[in-house]
Amino acid sequence: MIRADLECDLKKRGWYSGDAHLHTTYSDGKQTVEEIGKSLREANLNWAVLTDHNTLKGKEEWLNGKRDEFIPIMGEEITTKFGHFNGINIKEFINPQTSEGLKDIKRIFEEIHSQGGLVQINHPLTKGLSYQGWEVSDYDLLEIWNGLTAPNLPGMGNYEAKLKWFDILNSGKRLAATANSDTHDVLLPQYVGNLIYAPLKITLKKIPHAWKNFVRENIASIQLWARRGIGIGMPRTYLYLPKLTLQNILIALKRGNSFLSNGPLLLINVNGKIPGERIDLQTKEKLILRVKLCSFQSINLIKIIKDGLVIDRCKLPQGTKKFELSLELKEQGPGWLVVECYGSYPFYAITNPVYFD
Numbered sequence: 631m632i633r634a635d636l637e638c639d640l641k642k643r644g645w646y647s648g649d650a651h652l653h654t655t656y657s658d659g660k661q662t663v664e665e666i667g668k669s670l671r672e673a674n675l676n677w678a679v680l681t682d683h684n685t686l687k688g689k690e691e692w693l694n695g696k697r698d699e700f701i702p703i704m705g706e707e708i709t710t711k712f713g714h715f716n717g718i719n720i721k722e723f724i725n726p727q728t729s730e731g732l733k734d735i736k737r738i739f740e741e742i743h744s745q746g747g748l749v750q751i752n753h754p755l756t757k758g759l760s761y762q763g764w765e766v767s768d769y770d771l772l773e774i775w776n777g778l779t780a781p782n783l784p785g786m787g788n789y790e791a792k793l794k795w796f797d798i799l800n801s802g803k804r805l806a807a808t809a810n811s812d813t814h815d816v817l818l819p820q821y822v823g824n825l826i827y828a829p830l831k832i833t834l835k836k837i838p839h840a841w842k843n844f845v846r847e848n849i850a851s852i853q854l855w856a857r858r859g860i861g862i863g864m865p866r867t868y869l870y871l872p873k874l875t876l877q878n879i880l881i882a883l884k885r886g887n888s889f890l891s892n893g894p895l896l897l898i899n900v901n902g903k904i905p906g907e908r909i910d911l912q913t914k915e916k917l918i919l920r921v922k923l924c925s926f927q928s929i930n931l932i933k934i935i936k937d938g939l940v941i942d943r944c945k946l947p948q949g950t951k952k953f954e955l956s957l958e959l960k961e962q963g964p965g966w967l968v969v970e971c972y973g974s975y976p977f978y979a980i981t982n983p984v985y986f987d
């Protein structure tokens with residue numbers, strides 16, 4: 631799907647895409663570990679985390695799928711009444727039991743970290759699956775874009791998750807965001823198949839009540855998204871890596887040396903610092919933001935966001951697929967900056983923050 635890869639050859643520049651949320655027949659997924667591995671490699675992903683619900687059964691098979699250009703990472707989607715979160719790069723099964731409430735969440739996070747893993751909070755504001763354990767604050771990653779819901783439509787879980795992320799960043803925590811497919815079926819993701827193939831009346835019967843009005847009002851754009859924007863590795867997280875290794879992947883995930891996308895390739899830097907890096911304002915240098923965009927689909931809008939507010943927007947001529955921009959930032963205070971780009975729905979990408987202090 632992400633054919634711009636070929637044109638822009640991101641790998642040559644050190645950018646490797648992956649997916650940190652996937653299911654197989656070992657929990658509620660429809661494909662085997664081997665089939666998921668094949669699908670990921672076909673879709674040109676370079677790393678992925680297997681995260682079946684509360685089990686590590688697929689571990690050996692999964693880790694055997696390592697190739698020169700593909701790093702499998704073992705994980706567990708720890709599924710609790712407080713919500714779902716991934717232990718990424720864990721070695722041993724972690725008990726998801728939460729009879730002692732937040733104390734258990736704390737215990738689970740500690741176990742993940744002591745095994746050399748990262749904690750990713752999954753689909754934190756998706757209706758019916760929202761996360762309730764925020765008081766335990768030493769999580770490492772926030773999944774602001776979970777494949778099953780249309781990205782970036784106000785009212786939908788992913789949009790709300792993005793706003794939540796902005797709030798957390800504004801509170802001073804440096805937190806990297808991720809985009810993952812949460813694939814359960816590479817052939818026909820739940821709900822989405824209905825949105826494409828069934829008459830609206832039947833579709834409305836099958837989807838959660840809270841979404842009915844939203845779907846009724848936005849059916850045309852949702853169908854468009856469902857046709858174009860689903861599948862394994864959709865969306866995905868692109869990491870900047872000096873070399874494709876497990877350790878480098880974990881470091882880049884945690885720091886946020888990355889951007890999230892379902893197509894457009896969006897590279898930015900401020901004075902040479904990429905997402906996840908920091909700029910020292912003491913040096914009083916001019917701040918120059920450089921944006922490089924390459925996309926198989928045309929892109930019509932770029933937004934520059936500082937501390938959660940849009941400080942600049944750039945409308946692009948119709949049909950723009952390649953674009954470069956260089957501008958001086960007038961907003962010079964401490965904080966963080968991300969860049970978003972929008973194509974015709976659903977195409978979208980967002981960077982992790984460059985920090986200023």
Ligand SMILES: [Zn+2]
Binds near residue numbers: 707
């Ligand atoms: Zn989940």
Ligand SMILES: [Zn+2]
Binds near residue numbers: 651652653707812
């Ligand atoms: Zn999941």
